[in-house]
Amino acid sequence: MKILSQASIPTDYGDFKVIAFGDHEDEYSPHLALVSTKTNMDKPVLVRIHSECLTGDTFGSHRCECGEQLSASLERIGAEGGILIYLRQEGRGIGLVNKLKAYMLQDEGLDTVEANVHLGFDPDERHYDVAVQILEKLDVREITLLTNNPEKVEAIRESSVKLVHREPLIIPIRESNQGYMKTKEDYFGHLLDHQ
Numbered sequence: 001m002k003i004l005s006q007a008s009i010p011t012d013y014g015d016f017k018v019i020a021f022g023d024h025e026d027e028y029s030p031h032l033a034l035v036s037t038k039t040n041m042d043k044p045v046l047v048r049i050h051s052e053c054l055t056g057d058t059f060g061s062h063r064c065e066c067g068e069q070l071s072a073s074l075e076r077i078g079a080e081g082g083i084l085i086y087l088r089q090e091g092r093g094i095g096l097v098n099k100l101k102a103y104m105l106q107d108e109g110l111d112t113v114e115a116n117v118h119l120g121f122d123p124d125e126r127h128y129d130v131a132v133q134i135l136e137k138l139d140v141r142e143i144t145l146l147t148n149n150p151e152k153v154e155a156i157r158e159s160s161v162k163l164v165h166r167e168p169l170i171i172p173i174r175e176s177n178q179g180y181m182k183t184k185e186d187y188f189g190h191l192l193d194h195q
């Protein structure tokens with residue numbers, strides 16, 4: 001995996017450099033790193049590893065809390081410096097078409113894990129080695145990670161990047177995502193502290 005292209009973008013959250021990573025020059029959906037211009041590489045860098053969720057991130061769906069997590073983390077990173085890694089792992093790695101199928105099954109009573117399994121997938125198909133490679137390519141040695149997901153913590157712990165601190169990224173639960181959040185906590189062991 002290599003850096004394919006990069007450019008500056010001014011945003012509502014501050015100024016960032018957006019860097020596209022992938023193996024092919026004409027990659028259609030590259031993984032991205034949004035590096036705040038305020039980032040100080042000599043200190044532990046504030047990092048959010050975010051998995052793509054088009055419905056939540058772009059359309060503001062309340063079936064999950066992804067959109068709110070994305071804006072909360074960009075706000076923090078834009079203000080304090082840091083890096084948002086945007087992984088193209090839509091639907092926990094099953095893709096958008098299958099995520100919408102999973103939503104249909106959830107509307108019939110299955111939970112998020114059962115729906116994935118019913119479609120022939122693992123409950124969570126994601127891996128975080130790409131995020132580690134991106135941090136290595138950017139020469140990031142020490143990080144504070146914004147997450148509630150123990151698998152992301154584990155992936156960094158097993159890598160050459162030092163995890164100095166984990167910070168929770170808790171968004172208040174809504175009625176429309178209660179089941180989704182409960183499964184995250186009960187099945188995936190997400191650290192949702194309590195609200």
Ligand SMILES: Nc1nc2c(ncn2[C@@H]2O[C@H](COP(=O)(O)OP(=O)(O)OP(=O)(O)O)[C@@H](O)[C@H]2O)c(=O)[nH]1
Nearest residue numbers: 050051052053064089090091092102112147148149
């Ligand atoms: N298969 C499936 N994927 C979902 C569902 N709801 C949300 N997702 C996906 O779940 C992923 C959420 O990823 P992240 O925002 O990185 O969050 P996380 O793994 O919960 O970890 P943290 O937010 O860091 O605590 C995104 O890829 C969403 O598209 C669902 O019901 N089924």
Ligand SMILES: [Zn+2]
Nearest residue numbers: 053056064066
């Ligand atoms: Zn989502």
